[in-house]
Amino acid sequence: MMTVYGTKIKSDIDFPLDLSHETQTRYEIELSSKVPPELQKFITCGFPLYWAHGRKVYLYSDREFDESEEGQPWCYEVKELVKFYWVSGERIIYYVLDEKGNANLLSFWFIHLLLPLYMTLENMYDFLHAGAVEVEGKPILFIAPSMGGKSTMTDYFIKQRHSLISDDKIPTFIENGNFMAAGSHPYHRPYRKFEELGYHVKSFITGFKPIHAFYALERTESDAEITINEIKGVEKFDILSPNYLYMFSYLKPKRLIYLSQMLNAIKVFRVSVPWDINRLEEVHDVIVEHIQSKMI
Known part of the structure; x- marks a missing residue:
């Protein structure tokens, strides 16, 4: 268990970071490697989101991106490293490590870039x-x-x-x-x-x-x-x-x-x-x- 952005994170991967501080929390999120197969199948369209840290990053869903609706599936891909999946309205994020991915890189992308985007789309915070x-x-x-x-x-x-x-x-x-x-x-x-x-x-x-x-x-x-x-x-x-x-x-x-x-x-x-x-x-x-x- 760790806390970032005032949110308790329960994960099935050990983060190689010292995130043991005790802070107030507003939310709880689970990070899991057990991606539902149907969630991956729902992802049908997407676009390049940005270029960051020398990586190409993409955002995908099952519809044109003009809003975030409850039940909407999402995928955030860091090319060759990791894919994150979630469904709007739910408090669980799934991940799949790609060929160049590891725990250190997953930790960085999850904490520094994926979570702020996820929390914005889920209307949890304004960053x-x-x-x-x-x-x-x-x-x-x-x-x-x-x-x-x-x-x-x-x-x-x-x-x-x-x-x-x-x-x-x-x-x-x-x-x-x-x-x-x-x-x-x-x-x-x-x-x-x-x-x-x-x-x-x-x-x-x-x-x-x-x-x-x-x-x-x-x-x-x-x-x-x-x-x-x-x-x-x-x-x-x-x-x-x-x-x-x-x-x-x-x-x-x-x-x-x-x-x-x-x-x-x-x-x-x-x-x-x-x-x-x-x-x-x-x-x-x-x-x-x-x-x-x-x-x-």
Whole structure:
């Protein structure tokens, strides 16, 4: 038994990872190698989903993909490695290892990529692409364009003994009017090596907590001043919307409402980050001081 994304996973394969932390849970899922033969037969059409970690990934079903309906069969294929099957509305995922697949690769693809997609299609969470840590009990999220410093900033905060919430994909949900963050898993990969979750983090969030603030990282010259300014109006939406994962067409109306409500409730700040690794300590201290100032 292990817990990831606030979900207990019962599996018939041993994951070569330390996922024994005790955290709050909202769901339970089973991972099984015993694929019902009829499920494989139902899969009749599909399309290339994306290219990731040097692999071709495909998504299949029994109908054109315009929504996810209860009882709908699905297959997520990582070419030459593994196929995952499930039926919408059920809490069991099946897998078949292909010729180049093994437990290590299955663990990576299941945790890092398959589960966030599955949980989105099953309407369990809304995922944001961000790094997230807890500062003085308050979850903060770092957002930035690709190669914009999210991983480096998250890594530095972890090394300053702030608890990790998520390395890359953050499951969010609404509870009692609050937008909550759930911990993903206690691994962090600052250098984004293909098909690895990175190093194990001891200090990991164990409960669901309201998101405190977003910090949008903006790269500046190495000798520039470090500043934090609140972003308001439609610019908040423009900055955060590209970091909303899996904006499938049928989900778009609901997700635009969710994102608008989130941004009405949570402040977004722009942090000017000098592009100099030696100034990370300064950036860290400015952000922590900003949180301690109770301006948010």
